[in-house]
Amino acid sequence: MNSLIPLLVAAPLAGAALLLLGGRALDRFGHWIATALAALSFAFGLALFADMLGRDAEHRAVTEQLYSWIPVDGFQADVAFQLDQLSITFVLLITGVGTLIHLYSVGYMAHDERRRRFFAYLNLFLAAMLVLVLADNYLLLYVGWEGVGLASFLLIGFWQHKPSAATAAKKAFIVNRVGDMGLSIAIMLMFVEFGSFAFQPVFATAGDASEGKLTAIGLMLLLAACGKSAQVPLQSWLGDAMEGPTPVSALIHAATMVTAGVYLIVRSGAIFNLAPDAQTAVVVVGAVTLLFGAVVGCAKDDIKKALAGSTMSQIGYMIMAAGLGPIGYAFAIMHLVTHGFFKAGMFLGAGSVMHGMNDEVNMRHYGGLRKYMPVTFATFGLGYLAIIGFPGLSGFFSKDKIIEAAFAKGGTEGWILGLCALLGAAVTAFYMTRVMVLTFFGEKRWQPDAEGNDPHPHESPKSMTVPMVVLAFGSVFAGGLFVYGNSFLHWLEPVTGHAEGDSPLSPWTVTGLATACMLAGAALAWQMYGRSPVPVKPPVGSLLTRAARRDLLQDDFNHAVLVRPGTALAATLVWFDSRGLDGFVNGLAAAIGGISARLRRIQTGYVRTYALSMFGGTLVLVASTLLMRSV
């Protein structure tokens, strides 16, 4: 059974290779190959899951050694996969949502002439992401980490003929590189400290290392997580990443890849548990980002960017939960899975709306779409109810658990985190209600597109609506299933451990407060956008609104603090190079050239001159010989 584990990765990898190398012959049906291989990988995942359920909790984790990658004395790097409860959760999410989004893309990308390449990249992403979550050591995890970064870059810039898409892809790649540097430094620190970077030995001996070293490793891992999961201060790439095709935004920039940071922190729990300072940094990053993303989401008129702000904010919840330690690990992963369902579903819904509205993304040009796109409205609506935490739906349970865990941290810290989380819940309800109302309710504010065609909204084809319906089911029922008998908690407990916190508030009080916050946020949004007509031109807005429209000045900040000094430094170095170094080298060359020009005058071309020099030379030789003789 364990031999199936490498096949999980091999199936999509083979698909990517086949589609990229297969050429135009595969243009007509290549996308079905990719979808079938993604589904095959999901089937393998289900088989392994069923197999794992058959064993008792202690024996569920298995390791499958594939081959020795770098067998050097004192440096052992293996290609080995570890399948435990945490990895299989991710495997099922990645391949399951991945398969649905492959299916959706069949309809969404139907008219794109580079469709085969798109599906190849999607398969490549699946393979890399599976390597990331299945790796049993940090080095192999790093391979997957870079692989998903590459796939993300290729897919954000998929419509590379648009300069904005090409720039966004570069931005995502460069910002991610800062985070990747953190991961590589963390791996080096681990190797120096523990002599290994495999999970087993590192976690087993983590207690022997000094707290300072563990804090350093933890902070570097946090930097990596910030890059990949778009957390403050490396969050600026996610909004621009929405330049990619919408299925990509759903799969990579909402459901799976951006959650890799949460996985990394939860997986490295053994290190963070022993480094309280690093944990504090993690919760601070999470809490700041959950408010940051939520505020940005409130001001955006671009539906995908509003959802991107929301993604950032929800991942902030997960990171915060992961930073709480054993009281939060399982809930971080639980929210990650439910978020995977409802956010992917909502992105697919947004794609469906764009599909029907001539690729319009400005929500101020939507309105009243619920009659025209009933399936999209229903699935998006269920996702909406799930994310704001409507009682009974997925997000209600998973977010509630995180808020409880935040309070359970105890002390002033617990109060601050809990109130941040509650405030975040209210803002979440506000911006999601705003998206919902602007898109599906109110009067029509449709505008003709650039060519002057009026939009004729229509429901999307079956291949697009079916994945949305399936994800909507997940949005509704996943949370309830997970908390029923604390099944999810018990499932992950052998890997992540669990501790009950000491909450100052009873669970029912927290639930009541969260629901009240949610209702208040939603009501405020309804008051602002539902009861009065929405202007097509955005009003000037308050200072905060204007700042939030510019992503709370994140790009201005990066520009002023990083780009401009960097450019100045580069200019100084260029000056030094061109004036200093080049001056010296060029001067040397000019001197040699000048001397040579003078020396070559000796070569006159006259035979008699050469003859004279030969005579002269002979005379000198003879004279010196005679002189030497006589001495």
Added chain:
Amino acid sequence: MNPANYLYLAALLFTIGASGVLLRRNAIVLFMCVELMLNASNLALVTFSRMHGNLDGQILAFFTMVVAAAEVVVGLAIIVSIFRTRHSASVDDSNLMKL
């Protein structure tokens, strides 16, 4: 007769030949001056042979003659072909071998 006189004559002839090579421009004359130098050295070699009472110098003189004959064949051919293309026998006209 004192053999040294032959050496003086050889030196004189060599000097005349060398001056001719350096001062004259006509390729043919130049060539003849080279021959004069070669023959001057031949005379010197034979004289030394006589003075030292062995045949080394004479053998070397034979070699010199063979080399001179070969040189005349190649050299004249070059001079004739240059004269045909450039209509001039002056060595100063063939001064393209420079930078």
